[in-house]
Amino acid sequence: DTGVSQNPRHKITKRGQNVTFRCDPISEHNRLYWYRQTLGQGPEFLTYFQNEAQLEKSRLLSDRFSAERPKGSFSTLEIQRTEQGDSAMYLCASSLAQGQGYEQYFGPGTRLTVT
Amino acid sequence: RKEVEQDPGPFNVPEGATVAFNCTYSNSASQSFFWYRQDCRKEPKLLMSVYSSGNEDGRFTAQLNRASQYISLLIRDSKLSDSATYLCVVNPNGTASKLTFGTGTRLQVTL
Numbered sequence: 001d002t003g004v005s006q007n008p009r010h011k012i013t014k015r016g017q018n019v020t021f022r023c024d025p026i027s028e029h030n031r032l033y034w035y036r037q038t039l040g041q042g043p044e045f046l047t048y049f050q051n052e053a054q055l056e057k058s059r060l061l062s063d064r065f066s067a068e069r070p071k072g073s074f075s076t077l078e079i080q081r082t083e084q085g086d087s088a089m090y091l092c093a094s095s096l097a098q099g100q101g102y103e104q105y106f107g108p109g110t111r112l113t114v115t
Numbered sequence: 116r117k118e119v120e121q122d123p124g125p126f127n128v129p130e131g132a133t134v135a136f137n138c139t140y141s142n143s144a145s146q147s148f149f150w151y152r153q154d155c156r157k158e159p160k161l162l163m164s165v166y167s168s169g170n171e172d173g174r175f176t177a178q179l180n181r182a183s184q185y186i187s188l189l190i191r192d193s194k195l196s197d198s199a200t201y202l203c204v205v206n207p208n209g210t211a212s213k214l215t216f217g218t219g220t221r222l223q224v225t226l
Contacts, residue, residue, distance in 0.1 A: 033213065042119075042202050042216030043159065056213065091158060102147060102206060104214060106158040 002026060004107030006092050012113045013082055020078045021110045025094030032075050033093040033104060034067055036060065043091055049075060050097055082114045116141050121203050121217035128224055132193050136220045138186045138203030147206035148179055150188050152199045153219065159202055162188075193224045 005024045013019050025032045031050050035043035046065070047057045051072035061067075064082075069075040079086055089111050093104040121138045128134045140148075148165035163170065165177040165186055176189040186203055200219040207215060 035214075040123075040218065042204075042218050043214075045213040045215070048213060058213075102212075103149070103161055103164060105161065108158050111156075 004092055004094050004105055006090075006107040006110050008110055009108060010111050010113075012115065015082055015084060015114055017082055018078065018080045019082060019112065020076055021090055021092075021112075022074060022076050023092030023107060024074045025092070026105060028096070029094035029105075030072070030097050031095045032069055033095070034075070034077050035091040035093065035106075037089045037091060037109075038087075046077075079112075082112075084114050087112055087114045117217075118142060118207075118215045119203055119205050119217035121220050123218055123220060125221040125223050128193055128222070130193055130195060130224055130226055132224075133189065133191045134193055134222065135190075136188045136201055136203070136222075138188075138217055140184050140186070140203075140205045140215075142205070142207045143181075143184060145184075145205045145207045148177075148186050149204040149206070149214070150175075150177055150186075151202040151204055151216075153202055154199050159216075162201070190222075193222075195224050195226070198222055198224045 007022045033048040034046040037043040047067050049069040064080045067077045089109045091109045093106045095104045150162040151159040152162045153159045165179045169178045174191045178187045200221050202219045203217040205215045
């Protein structure tokens with residue numbers, strides 16, 4: 001499968017714990033995006049990378065959230081000191097930096113439940 | 116005002132019907148537009164990009180009206196498998212950057 005992959009698919013954690021999610025983009029895509037989606041809402045942008053550079057962060061990305069893409073391939077999203085409000089689906093997408101209408105393709109997501 | 120607004124539905128239509136969804140966006144400088152489909156508890160999947168001249172892909176037709184800041188999606192001859200949430204999506208910057216999603220319109224196609 002050459003699509004976007006994400007791990008784990010599900011994560012249940014207790015409030016106050018740290019969690020880390022991984023995203024592997026489509027291999028030739030140099031842009032990688034993180035979104036968060038809660039029930040009944042559309043995905044909301046969190047941050048994106050071109051290669052290893054983080055180009056934009058949303059105000060939704062509090063100090064407890066950090067994302068990295070150290071070698072310009074896979075990316076990790078870490079949430080420290082999780083809160084119940086962090087419960088959501090965390091989606092990763094990738095695209096080319098130009099061409100093809102900048103179409104973004106999504107991975108299956110990581111569903112986080114904070115108890 | 117939300118950046119992208121959609122009627123949440125649900126739209127309940129019989130198989131074979133034609134159904135249309137509308138969406139408005141607030142940023143007049145937006146450059147790229149898309150429709151994504153999302154099945155329950157799954158990721159959004161790109162359905163089609165929306166071009167200024169309008170475009171068609173099989174039973175699906177998308178239209179863009181820049182003057183009214185309005186995007187539409189028409190589904191002809193609805194199938195049971197079309198049941199899903201349809202997300203209207205805008206790329207405000209017109210480059211490979213963040214997407215802004217509407218809340219989605221739920222479609223249920225019935226026998």
